[in-house]
Each structure stands twice: as structure tokens, then as C-alpha cells.
Amino acid sequence: MNEIVEQVNYDELIPNNVELADDRRLKRALEQWQPKFKDWWLDMGPEGFQAAQVYLRTAVGVDPKGWAKFGYVKMPDYRWGILLAPKVEGREIPFGAHKGEPAWQEVPGEYRAMLRRLIVIQGDTEPASVEQQRPLGATAPSLYDLRNLFQVNVEEGRHLWAMVYLLQKYFGRDGREEAEMLLQRRSGNADKPRILGAFNEETPDWLSFFMFTFFTDRDGKMQLESLAQSGFDPLSRSCRFMLTEEAHHMFVGETGVGRTIQRTCEAMVEAGISDPHDVEAIRALGVIDLPTIQRKVNFHFSVTLDLFGAEVSTNAANAFNAGLKARYQEIKLEDDHRLLDDSYPVLHCIDGQFVEQQEPALNALNGRLCDDYIKDCQGGIKRWNKMIAKTGVDFQIALPHKAFNRKVGVFIDAHVSPEGEILSQQEWAARESSWLASTEDGEFIHSLMQPSSAVGEYASWIAPPRVGIDGKPGDFEYVQLA
Numbered sequence: 495m496n497e498i499v500e501q502v503n504y505d506e507l508i509p510n511n512v513e514l515a516d517d518r519r520l521k522r523a524l525e526q527w528q529p530k531f532k533d534w535w536l537d538m539g540p541e542g543f544q545a546a547q548v549y550l551r552t553a554v555g556v557d558p559k560g561w562a563k564f565g566y567v568k569m570p571d572y573r574w575g576i577l578l579a580p581k582v583e584g585r586e587i588p589f590g591a592h593k594g595e596p597a598w599q600e601v602p603g604e605y606r607a608m609l610r611r612l613i614v615i616q617g618d619t620e621p622a623s624v625e626q627q628r629p630l631g632a633t634a635p636s637l638y639d640l641r642n643l644f645q646v647n648v649e650e651g652r653h654l655w656a657m658v659y660l661l662q663k664y665f666g667r668d669g670r671e672e673a674e675m676l677l678q679r680r681s682g683n684a685d686k687p688r689i690l691g692a693f694n695e696e697t698p699d700w701l702s703f704f705m706f707t708f709f710t711d712r713d714g715k716m717q718l719e720s721l722a723q724s725g726f727d728p729l730s731r732s733c734r735f736m737l738t739e740e741a742h743h744m745f746v747g748e749t750g751v752g753r754t755i756q757r758t759c760e761a762m763v764e765a766g767i768s769d770p771h772d773v774e775a776i777r778a779l780g781v782i783d784l785p786t787i788q789r790k791v792n793f794h795f796s797v798t799l800d801l802f803g804a805e806v807s808t809n810a811a812n813a814f815n816a817g818l819k820a821r822y823q824e825i826k827l828e829d830d831h832r833l834l835d836d837s838y839p840v841l842h843c844i845d846g847q848f849v850e851q852q853e854p855a856l857n858a859l860n861g862r863l864c865d866d867y868i869k870d871c872q873g874g875i876k877r878w879n880k881m882i883a884k885t886g887v888d889f890q891i892a893l894p895h896k897a898f899n900r901k902v903g904v905f906i907d908a909h910v911s912p913e914g915e916i917l918s919q920q921e922w923a924a925r926e927s928s929w930l931a932s933t934e935d936g937e938f939i940h941s942l943m944q945p946s947s948a949v950g951e952y953a954s955w956i957a958p959p960r961v962g963i964d965g966k967p968g969d970f971e972y973v974q975l976a
């Protein structure tokens with residue numbers, strides 16, 4: 495453990511393993527940005543809990559086997575640091591037109607604008623989700639869940655630091671300006687919105703939060719995996735370490751939805767209700783009926799697919815050719831990693847029919863990343879269904895068809911049901927409320943969001959976790975309220 499702690503200098507204002515002390519200009523720039531970040535955190539971070547002592551993990555090293563320590567901390571005192579995964583000596587650019595050349599330690603001049611844009615877009619999502627989740631603390635179903643929310647929030651804050659470090663170290667004045675802008679945009683604000691659509695949506699309740707961390711943080715994971723292979727080595731190292739933290743965010747989402755499903759099924763069994771569509775009776779038990787959970791899945795999955803951008807895209811091709819953004823798990827793929835002569839099948843909806851068209855592989859990279867994402871989602875869905883089956887309730891959660899409810903890409907004009915039937919606009923509109931949560935569904939979920947803040951207490955609609963955090967039990971005092 496000592497050896498790990500030594501890698502990160504915690505004596506400075508900004509903990510880091512990038513020898514910040516040796517770069518006085520950068521250190522000054524970051525120290526000027528730090529109080530502005532703190533102001534943003536106090537303004538836009540978790541509302542009403544800034545004085546609470548929260549049992550959080552803090553990164554103290556970058557060794558995958560022992561990188562974090564746990565302890566009580568007030569969130570504004572959290573040590574947000576700059577941590578890069580260890581440098582791989584002799585690393586080469588693994589894909590694109592520069593494949594085989596030494597990885598760049600400085601910004602390649604010809605790709606400067608493209609690289610900056612990629613970093614800004616990634617960076618913008620990090621504070622955006624903290625803003626979206628700001629009010630949730632007031633209705634947490636337990637101290638355990640409250641702590642998990644705050645852990646995700648402080649780490650999204652650290653991910654912002656990771657991107658701001660890259661901007662300020664490598665992009666001079668415009669990098670510093672972009673770093674300022676990252677603190678000025680606001681999720682859902684009409685005048686200065688966050689860059690991507692899904693990051694301007696509200697997160698109105700805890701089920702939405704769990705869905706967001708399962709579906710939308712997983713998009714984050716896919717993007718980070720692609721950037722972790724970047725030929726620009728500092729970006730690669732930043733993203734590799736961020737992925738270590740991201741795993742917990744997906745855990746929070748999968749187990750959060752899973753525990754909600756678990757509680758619903760248990761309550762149904764206890765009450766002797768066998769029909770999952772007997773909504774009124776099920777809701778009267780103070781739990782969320784499975785068809786509503788399915789509608790939430792439909793929504794979060796489809797808006798998250800839109801985040802991948804158009805399936806067929808020259809921007810994605812350019813970023814790949816440039817060696818900046820790879821495919822998911824690029825180095826595990828067996829091909830030439832240049833893709834100049836390859837094709838990839840992309841599904842289209844043409845004249846009322848689905849048609850698979852072979853597109854140049856380079857242009858279809860977003861479509862491919864979507865497909866990889868869908869596969870990655872399946873694991874969690876399967877585990878939820880196993881859990882339902884175990885209780886004896888007859889219901890299965892399913893991912894909707896990828897053409898369902900799309901606002902970006904090849905399906906933008908198509909009207910497709912979750913099962914994949916192609917419909918007219920009228921038919922689609924008539925059935926929309928059975929596929930996407932209605933205002934009434936939202937109000938019902940909202941009515942259940944009563945806070946549980948006693949140690950070991952859990953709200954009516956969610957099962958306790960099977961194990962706690964850091965080996966602690968479910969009734970540990972994860973947050974000491976001020």
C-alpha cells in the first residue's frame with residue numbers, strides 16, 4: 495500500500511501523479527481553476543448534503559489492485575486529483591493511418607482541433623450528470639444509496655478534472671477557455687445547455703438515476719474505452735484510469751434497477767398477485783410494477799443510443815484515421831486496424847422495411863459502437879430476468895429494438911415499436927403511452943420517493959443490497975447527516 499501512496503502527491507492542493515510541481519505554468523493555471531470548480535460544486539453539486547460526512551473512496555494510486563482508500567469526508571473537502579494510468583514504455587498508435595508509429599506525447603498539430611473537440615465533449619458530460627442528479631439526495635431510499643449517489647457525483651467531478659488537465663496542459667489559451675466553459679454550461683439551461691441531448695434531460699427520481707447509471711454511464715464507458723486506445727498517449731492514460739472508477743457507476747445502475755425489480759417481485763409474491771399487469775393492485779403495495787420499469791428501460795436505452803451519433807459518420811471515420819478514437823476493444827480485434835477496404839453492415843429502414851446495407855467500415859464506426867453497446871447491455875438484462883424468474887413471477891425485461899424512438903441517425907424518420915414492427919406515424923403515436931412512461935407513471939414513481947435516512951432503513955420500493963460497500967453491511971452508517 496505504501497508504494498502506491500507514494501505515486502500520488504497528496505501534500506499539494508491538487509493531488510496528482512503527473513509531477514505537477516515541476517510544471518509551474520500548468521500548476522498555476524489549475525490552481526486558478528480550482529476555486530471556480532469548488533464554486534461550481536457548491537452551486538451545482540448535491541443539494542443539502544455538503545456538510546454531511548460521507549463514507550467515500552478516494553483514489554490514492556493507479557495500481558488496479560489497490561488504488562482507493564475509504565473514509566468519511568465532507569464532499570467539498572474531497573481530494574479531486576489528476577491521475578493517469580502508468581505509462582506503457584514504447585507504446586505505439588494501435589490503429590488508423592499512423593498505426594505503428596510511436597504514440598504521441600504532444601498534440602499532433604494537424605489534429606489539434608479534432609482532439610480538443612473530443613476532449614471537450616467527453617469533459618462536458620461529467621459535470622452535466624452531477625447537475626442532473628443534484629436534487630436526488632432529498633429522496634434517497636437509504637443511506638447506502640445516498641452514499642453511492644455521492645460517490646458517483648464526486649468521481650464525475652474527478653473526470654472533469656481529468657479532461658481539464660489535458661486541456662490546460664496541452665492546448666494553451668484555448669484549452670484554458672474551454673476549461674472555463676465547462677464550468678459555465680448548465681444541464682437543461684436554454685441559454686447555455688450542455689453539449690449532448692441526454693445530458694440536458696432531467697433525472698427526476700431514483701429509478702431514473704439507476705436507469706441513467708446503467709444505460710447512460712455505459713455509453714460513457716464505451717466512449718472511454720474507445721479513447722483509452724487513443725494515439726494521443728495522455729488521453730489514453732487518463733481514460734484508462736477513469737474506466738477503473740466507471741465500473742462502480744455501472745454497478746450502482748445494475749444493482750439499483752435489480753433491487754427495485756427484486757422488491758416488486760417479492761411484494762407481488764407476498765400478496766399473492768401473479769399477474770404482472772395488475773398494475774393497480776401492485777402499485778398499492780408501494781412498489782413499481784414491472785411494465786413501468788420496462789417503459790423506463792425503453793426510454794433510457796433509446797435516448798442513450800442517440801448519444802452515439804449518426805451510425806454512418808465521416809467524423810467518426812476521420813477520428814479513427816487520425817488515430818484519436820478507436821473501436822471498442824480495438825487491440826483485441828483481429829484485422830488490419832486501418833479498415834480502408836473493409837465494410838460493416840448497418841441496418842436501415844427503407845420504404846417500410848428493414849434493410850441491412852454494407853457500409854465502408856470507417857464510416858460505420860458509430861453504428862458498430864452502438865452494436866457493441868447493445869451487447870454490453872444484454873448482460874445486465876439477463877441477470878435481471880434471472881432474478882425475476884427465481885421469484886416465480888412471469889415477466890421478462892427486454893431491450894427495445896434499436897430503431898425504437900430514435901431522434902438521431904438512420905432511424906430518425908422511422909416509427910418502430912419496441913418489438914421492431916414498422917408502423918405509420920399515427921399508429922406509433924396511438925401506442926406511445928404503452929411504450930414510454932407517461933406523466934402519470936412519473937407521478938406514481940415520484941409519490942414513492944420518500945427519503946429513508948435511518949441507519950439500515952430502506953424505502954418500500956427497493957430491496958436492501960446483498961452486500962454493502964467496502965465490506966460493510968447494509969445497515970452501516972454510510973452518511974452521517976449534519
Ligand SMILES: [Fe+2]
Nearest residue numbers: 620650653714
Ligand atoms: Fe465520468
Ligand SMILES: [Fe+2]
Nearest residue numbers: 711714740743
Ligand atoms: Fe460515470
